[in-house]
Amino acid sequence: MSWQDQLSQLVYSTDQGRIKEEKQEQVTPSDGVAKVRRETKGRKGKGVIVISGLGLDSKELKALASKLKKSCGTGGSVVDETIEIQGDKRDTIKTELEKAGFKVKFIGG
Secondary structure: HHHHHHHHOOOOOOOOOOOOOOOOOOOOOOOOOEEEEEEOOOOOOOOOEEOOOOOOOHHHHHHHHHHHHHHHOOOEEEEEOEEEEEOHHHHHHHHHHHHHOOEEEEOOO
């Protein structure tokens, strides 16, 4: 089969743009305990509070992160299935998470 015959069989469509596979978001189930820890490793000595074990999907995680950032008055972000809040506001974060219905456990020092 010549290359012209192969090309004549190809069909291109521009009505859908790039074709992406629909991926179902995998959420790790929670054991009911939100784990709160402080990290400084790889952050040039700046402390960050990392909250994991929430078992929420990405929309709910972003909404909770926004609420925590506003209550702490600091910045932060959502990375994979964890929330990172800048600074050391563990007490404020604990009270907000307990209001949201999570049991809070501090991990590490």
